[in-house]
Amino acid sequence: MLTSWAQLNADIAGCTKCGISAGINHKVPGQGDPDARLMVIGEGPGAQEDRQGLAFVGAAGQLLTQMLKAIGLSREEVFIGNIVKCRPPGNRVPTDGEAANCLPYLRAQTALIRPQAILLLGATALKHILGPELRITKARGQFVLSKGVYILPTFHPAALLRDPGKKKDAWEDLKRLRDILSGLPEKEKNSRDHPN
Numbered sequence: 001m002l003t004s005w006a007q008l009n010a011d012i013a014g015c016t017k018c019g020i021s022a023g024i025n026h027k028v029p030g031q032g033d034p035d036a037r038l039m040v041i042g043e044g045p046g047a048q049e050d051r052q053g054l055a056f057v058g059a060a061g062q063l064l065t066q067m068l069k070a071i072g073l074s075r076e077e078v079f080i081g082n083i084v085k086c087r088p089p090g091n092r093v094p095t096d097g098e099a100a101n102c103l104p105y106l107r108a109q110t111a112l113i114r115p116q117a118i119l120l121l122g123a124t125a126l127k128h129i130l131g132p133e134l135r136i137t138k139a140r141g142q143f144v145l146s147k148g149v150y151i152l153p154t155f156h157p158a159a160l161l162r163d164p165g166k167k168k169d170a171w172e173d174l175k176r177l178r179d180i181l182s183g184l185p186e187k188e189k190n191s192r193d194h195p196n
């Protein structure tokens, strides 16, 4: 049965399935429009995110804000989250076990939001959503249509900060995302309860 936002947020807040939950300041469940047309999924919280309990608020988050703005979207009208809701120590990549533990929450969020498109940011999101055999350098920019949802992998903004040479490709990916979204009919509004 589909959970409610209140139940889901309570489940995430109380979750201790992974050892990393013991060392965090805040869970980072993700935030944005619970009726969003677009979900954006990254890897996991960093230091800033852990401090504030919000996804993508550090330097990579600022770049993400600019990237969304460039295709006419504000942060408030999308939903931004991660594969894991707890910060892995030292910003290491989440283990497969941590990702497996946490993915049911992301799936539940996706079921509540019913987005028309999902933007996967970076290799970790790609691996756990579309498959471990895929490489971000090959898969980026190519839509996968899954259960009526257009899923597009692209580079993580942190990778763009490390290697600005990748920005041109990321921009091409975002333009494809903009074109897909603009060609889709307005989303039917969710009638379910909303968080907060």
Ligand code: SF4
Binding pocket: 012, 015, 016, 017, 018, 019, 020, 021, 027, 084, 085, 086, 098, 101, 102
């Ligand atoms: S990463 Fe996810 S599954 Fe693991 S403890 Fe945190 S909230 Fe729970």
